[in-house]
Amino acid sequence: MAERIDAHFVAAGKYHDIDFARLEILKLLAEHPQIRTTVACDYADTERLAQCQFLVTYTCDLMPGEAEAAAIRSWLEQGGKWLALHGTNSILRFTETGVDCPDERPEVMEMLGTQFKAHPPIGPFTVEVADKDHEFTRGIDDFEVVDELYLSKTTAEIDTLMQTRFEGEATGFVDADWPETVVPILYTRDIGKGRIVYNTLGHCRGHYDLPDMEPFYTHPERCAWDYPVYYDLLRRGLGWAMRTGG
Template sequence: MNVHLIAAGKFHDIDFARLELLKLLAEQPQIRTSVASDYADLANLARADMLITYTCDLMPADDAQVAALDTFLRRGGRWLALHGTNAVLRFGADGVVDTPDLVPAFSQLLGTRFAGHPPIAPFKVFVTRGDHMMTQGLRDFRVEDELYLTHRTADIDVLLHTSFTGTCDEFRDADWDEPQVPVLYERSVGKGAILYLTLGHCRGHYDLRPLTSFWPHPQRCAWNYPIFHELLRRGIGWGLANARDG
């Protein structure tokens, strides 16, 4: 099974996330992994059975890269999208963060677009559908992480959710009253599918440059919780199942 991992972007400890994901992939001896820092490696994407992305503020650079992702899915590829894959961040002169839809074809393909999050704090995650291989046997759980708020851009099948009513003062899209905020969802595209898990924030001392030179408190959030690693392993298994079926 060929897996293509894209781990890159801003404001996160990408090196930590990349290493953790590679360690999980190495648990499956049949997997061979290629690694990239953007969406430009179309050759390895074309050979892949599964794509994994852990990014923030990283979009495909042109229409050809979006088209390659669409082709990958429609031929039967599986895409495990993590945390900030759907996020674009632009800091306004007033210090408030905008989240523009810079590549609409990409956000439509993913099914959601990041809009903001409240300060990191514990929140409860609910099992929306318990009959999926990602959620079978799971119970509702609590986790401390960034609670990602998104706008839906296409039909999605929500598997885990939380809720949020309040404000995100750092973001332009500040006011929210959402009874069902997707935490894990699946979206079918052609013969393939996307599995999007919004958990997984991480940040080290130097990941907010140039906004600030030193971040005093490294953050690992959901990476500290066994349930997150269970979901990642299940996500890799979800991709493996597709390769076997193919």
């Protein structure tokens, strides 16, 4: 008989179809009846997090407060597991010169290992498997995907499992011009006894997710969610999070 596993899921933020992502991830969690998940729209419930084996986040432009970030780091150091998805590492400020991603929360970005800085228009790119003998990647070949390519600044030591390459313009961002860059797509970061697994894929946007810019967004976007390999990666991430240790 499987033992109960407690999990906490933060799903909230801007410019994305959070409802869609929340439901899809909850479906994957529901494949394991022993997982008992609480769902939140911010990082405030650190008491609940302390009771959990793992944390899942799908957010955009949503940071934990200083005390919350310290509590998360302490929880990680003691062995917590954090499956961070897509925009978890994003801070967005709209300026006259474009979207800025300022270094306002260096302690959070150091904890996560990267900070989002820009993305080019949604389009196709090749995801390369950098480590073919890892539990997250074993048996997966390089693949093509249409998604929002997250260009990031590395802020701490990470172990890149999947990557891509980009050179060009991230239209509309302050950091718009990018020389040829190796971009992490899936990576791990160890903190004390705990670990973060970050998967930057998975943009989604529905009709009603840009209320201040476009009241009805004509063409909904599902990006990596349209690809079976993305669900495979999510399931592998949850399988890792469920396991004791490692």
